[in-house]
Amino acid sequence: DAKTTQPNSMESNEEEPVHLPCNHSTISGTDYIHWYRQLPSQGPEYVIHGLTSNVNNRMASLAIAEDRKSSTLILHRATLRDAAVYYCILYGGATNKLIFGTGTLLAVQP
Amino acid sequence: DAGVTQSPTHLIKTRGQQVTLRCSPKSGHDTVSWYQQALGQGPQFIFQYYEEEERQRGNFPDRFSGHQFPNYSSELNVNALLLGDSALYLCASSADTGAKNIQYFGAGTRLSVL
Secondary structure (H helix, E strand, C coil): CCCCECCCEEEEECCCCEEEEEECCCCCCCEEEEEEEECCCCCCEEEEEECCCCEECCCCEEEECCCCCEEEEEECCCCHHHCEEEEEEEEECCCCCCCCCCCEEEEEEC | CCCCEEECCEEEECCCCCEEEEEECCCCCCEEEEEEECCCCCCEEEEEEECCEEEEECCCCCCEEEEECCCCCEEEEECCCCHHHCEEEEEEEECCCCCCCCCEECCCEEEEEC
C-alpha cells in the first residue's frame, strides 16, 4: 500500500490561511489523493479529493504537485471548528480501503 | 437523511467475552467498511462488505468477523476479546463507484475490554 508522510502537528491563528502538506512519493497513476479530518469525539469526515488537477470545494482547496508526489490541503480562513486531525490518504488502484496514517493535528488559536 | 448510525455508542466487556457491533449505512449506500482506531492512532481497516460478501480484509485475526444483511446494514463480531481490542470501532459506508468514491463514517462504538 502506498504511504503518505505528514507533519505530526501544526498551529494556526483564527481567520488565517492554513497549508497542510503531504508527501506521497510512491503514488501510482490510478491513486486518488483524499483528505479526511477527524474532529474530537467524532468519526472521520471527508474533506476533498483529487487526481491530477487542483480542486476546490466549500470546505477547502487541494493543490497537487505536477509530479503528483506531494499535495497541500488549504483552509482559506481557519476557524476554531477546524481544529482536528487531518489525514492525507491515497485511495484506489487495486483496493477500495482507506489506509490512514497518524495524520496532522491542527491546533487553531483564537 | 440519516447518516451512518452505529450502536451501541459505548460498551464494556471482559476478556474472553464476545461482542457484536452494529452499523446502518447512509441511505443509498451498498458498501460497508469497518475500522479499528486505537487511542492516538489513525483508523485501521478491518474488512469491507459488498453484496453481503466480505470483499477485502485487513491484517486482523479470524476472531474478527462480520456480516452484511440484504438491507445493507452490517455487524462486526469479535470473539475471545483481548485487552488489546479496546478501541473505537468505526463503520463507514459508500456507494460502490470505484476509486474516487467518498466514505461516510459513523461516530463509532467505544469498546473497553477489562
